[in-house]
Amino acid sequence: MNISEKAQLAKQGDKEAFVCLIRAVERNLFIVARSIVKNEADCADAMQETIAKAFSNIHTLKEPAYFKTWIIRILINECNRMIRKKKRVHPVPYDMRNTTYTSEYEQIELFEVIDELDEQLQTIVTLYYIEDLSVKEIAKVLEVSEGTVKSRLYRARQKLSELALGEGEAKYGSS
Amino acid sequence: MDHHERVDRDLKQFLKTKSQNMAIPDIVQHAVDNALSSLPESNVKQRTTLKRWRWTAAIMALIVLLGTVSFFTVPTFAQMVRSLFAKDYTDIGLLRAQELGLVYDPHIKVKDEGYKLVINEAVADPTRVTMALQLFDKKGEHDRNKLVFVDPNNITIKDDHGNVVGSMYDMGLTNDFYYMVAFFSKPLQTDKITIEGNIRTLGYQKEPLIEGNWDFSFDMDMKEANRQTQIEKLSGSYTTPHGMTITLKRLTRMVQGVRFELETELDDTAMARSPGDLWEKQMLSFHFETMEGQEIYSVNPRKEGYKDSLMTSEHQVIGNGKMRWSYTFKYLPEHESYRFVLDAYSVAEKDGSRISFKPSELTEPKTFDILKDRVELVGTSLEASLSGDSTYETVITLYGELENEATYEEWNAYDPAGKSYEISLRGGYSFVNTLPDNWREGLISMGDRYTQQPIEFRVQGLEQIPEELTLVREVVDKRYKDPDWSVLLNEQE
Numbered sequence: 001m002n003i004s005e006k007a008q009l010a011k012q013g014d015k016e017a018f019v020c021l022i023r024a025v026e027r028n029l030f031i032v033a034r035s036i037v038k039n040e041a042d043c044a045d046a047m048q049e050t051i052a053k054a055f056s057n058i059h060t061l062k063e064p065a066y067f068k069t070w071i072i073r074i075l076i077n078e079c080n081r082m083i084r085k086k087k088r089v090h091p092v093p094y095d096m097r098n099t100t101y102t103s104e105y106e107q108i109e110l111f112e113v114i115d116e117l118d119e120q121l122q123t124i125v126t127l128y129y130i131e132d133l134s135v136k137e138i139a140k141v142l143e144v145s146e147g148t149v150k151s152r153l154y155r156a157r158q159k160l161s162e163l164a165l166g167e168g169e170a171k172y173g174s175s
Numbered sequence: 176m177d178h179h180e181r182v183d184r185d186l187k188q189f190l191k192t193k194s195q196n197m198a199i200p201d202i203v204q205h206a207v208d209n210a211l212s213s214l215p216e217s218n219v220k221q222r223t224t225l226k227r228w229r230w231t232a233a234i235m236a237l238i239v240l241l242g243t244v245s246f247f248t249v250p251t252f253a254q255m256v257r258s259l260f261a262k263d264y265t266d267i268g269l270l271r272a273q274e275l276g277l278v279y280d281p282h283i284k285v286k287d288e289g290y291k292l293v294i295n296e297a298v299a300d301p302t303r304v305t306m307a308l309q310l311f312d313k314k315g316e317h318d319r320n321k322l323v324f325v326d327p328n329n330i331t332i333k334d335d336h337g338n339v340v341g342s343m344y345d346m347g348l349t350n351d352f353y354y355m356v357a358f359f360s361k362p363l364q365t366d367k368i369t370i371e372g373n374i375r376t377l378g379y380q381k382e383p384l385i386e387g388n389w390d391f392s393f394d395m396d397m398k399e400a401n402r403q404t405q406i407e408k409l410s411g412s413y414t415t416p417h418g419m420t421i422t423l424k425r426l427t428r429m430v431q432g433v434r435f436e437l438e439t440e441l442d443d444t445a446m447a448r449s450p451g452d453l454w455e456k457q458m459l460s461f462h463f464e465t466m467e468g469q470e471i472y473s474v475n476p477r478k479e480g481y482k483d484s485l486m487t488s489e490h491q492v493i494g495n496g497k498m499r500w501s502y503t504f505k506y507l508p509e510h511e512s513y514r515f516v517l518d519a520y521s522v523a524e525k526d527g528s529r530i531s532f533k534p535s536e537l538t539e540p541k542t543f544d545i546l547k548d549r550v551e552l553v554g555t556s557l558e559a560s561l562s563g564d565s566t567y568e569t570v571i572t573l574y575g576e577l578e579n580e581a582t583y584e585e586w587n588a589y590d591p592a593g594k595s596y597e598i599s600l601r602g603g604y605s606f607v608n609t610l611p612d613n614w615r616e617g618l619i620s621m622g623d624r625y626t627q628q629p630i631e632f633r634v635q636g637l638e639q640i641p642e643e644l645t646l647v648r649e650v651v652d653k654r655y656k657d658p659d660w661s662v663l664l665n666e667q668e
Contacts, residue, residue, distance in 0.1 A: 026204075044202050
């Protein structure tokens with residue numbers, strides 16, 4: 001499926017094309033949402049609202065090739081709105097005693113790694129490493145400066161290396 | 176490719192693989208299905224109001240869980256080490272430090288601006304320093320988010336000559352304290368270290384920064400930890416079918432970790448394939464297993480779901496074609512025999528494989544096979560340069576499946592006149608076709624076919640799509656998975 005073509009059709013009012021687009025990015029949307037709101041029910045709410053908003057506003061999409069970035073931006077706004085409403089209460093605080101985290105890396109799930117980062121790094125890491133957004137695109141989506149994105153990525157890299165790759169700070173490239 | 180780029184590539188591989196393996200939870204999938212089936216037929220500037228939903232049961236479950244969580248008190252560092260161990264967290268080195276009485280209480284309490292920084296527990300040996308740091312607010316509650324270790328905040332480690340030998344970072348893992356660690360790729364050789372904290376700001380996200388002074392400094396005696404260090408000489412040597420000789424050197428057991436050292440040497444034929452400094456770009460893949468064939472730890476495997484315990488690793492050139500490697504693991508068996516198995520290795524070599532195509536004829540994907548690797552060109556376009564300088568560059572989108580490694584490969588593009596252009600790569604890699612019981616099989620996937628996200632070869636400076644384009648892989652990160660060697664270690668009488 002060509003995202004640009006489908007997005008162009010969706011822009012012209014093609015509902016089926018819009019549904020195809022959502023099916024293509026639903027996993028991406030869930031991963032981004034989960035990096036901001038911490039439980040599945042909130043992810044579901046945020047994604048539902050995002051889909052509705054995207055459908056009714058898709059005529060405002062300027063560049064069909066950037067559909068994914070565009071809808072991620074809507075989703076992030078939706079998640080942030082939800083957090084503001086809930087005053088950032090963590091319903092399930094991460095706690096060693098209540099999770100199944102082990103250092104055996106094959107058992108680490110994606111969010112066990114992401115959740116270990118400072119909150120301000122989690123979405124940036126998701127967008128950069130998983131969604132392949134550029135620094136410039138992330139800056140635009142999160143409405144922060146490119147310098148801020150770079151410095152946060154710098155901070156995230158060190159900790160991620162330890163968590164995900166089992167590297168210490170002195171590890172060089174390939175082991 | 177510099178260090179950060181390599182780390183980024185590895186992180187992308189790891190995180191993308193994890194994201195691909197993750198199923199969307201049912202309640203989220205239902206919400207998406209519900210949203211899509213509730214869409215009106217026309218989307219012309221209509222605002223659809225979807226009824227929001229919530230499962231009462233989910234709320235109830237959360238309330239119960241919150242109540243349960245609040246029963247717990249904050250554990251001590253030692254208790255947490257125990258709890259980690261009880262949960263199969265295999266940081267046996269940290270546990271051993273505790274058992275040997277090497278958990279040190281520096282009695283650090285620094286108060287300013289209503290916040291109190293406390294350090295009661297720290298462990299140091301030649302492999303690493305581990306420390307629990309807590310920050311209490313005016314109400315006496317530990318704030319896990321207020322302290323961020325970025326400039327001007329830092330914690331450094333100095334040896335007994337005052338040289339900075341490392342800096343600590345927050346490893347995460349627990350909300351109970353800031354879990355500060357520093358790893359040393361070469362065992363520290365000092366009788367005393369000094370931990371110096373420069374903490375001048377507190378603040379989190381968009382909160383206003385609180386400026387103050389929570390600096391601290393304390394010494395840690397390393398003599399007992401040094402006394403616990405034992406060196407075992409290793410023996411065993413093997414030459415691979417393609418000319419790499421591997422020689423095991425020694426094992427250094429320290430309180431919190433084990434350092435494993437070996438040397439490699441390439442023969443003349445192998446060196447001829449990797450002229451200049453290409454031969455220095457190598458990677459080893461190996462694993463340790465029990466006598467029953469159970470995996471202990473693996474390094475750089477293609478195995479699906481492997482056990483990792485690596486804290487640091489490094490390699491350095493010690494002669495022409497010769498390299499010395501060292502790896503520090505959290506643990507290797509002390510009292511049982513186990514086996515070292517060499518699985519594969521890679522060396523950057525000159526390649527020259529060419530892919531020529533006419534962009535205008537790329538109306539459907541075109542596949543090329545080069546040295547056991549497969550590249551599928553998907554499309555060509557002209558796009559604004561990522562450098563943001565208002566120029567354009569040719570972008571080739573493609574998928575690929577590599578038998579070889581990707582870390583050190585280099586590509587260039589050539590126009591019909593033979594002019595060369597550098598290629599920068601954008602996109603993600605992941606492992607595919609890996610197996611849970613095989614360390615050697617599996618491929619590196621360039622791009623993500625599942626989400627239909629090919630990678631991009633961005634040809635810098637090529638401002639018009641030429642009639643014909645040639646891509647040349649100048650350097651291949653050649654992977655050899657044909658070693659057939661294992662060594663029995665810690666042989667018991």
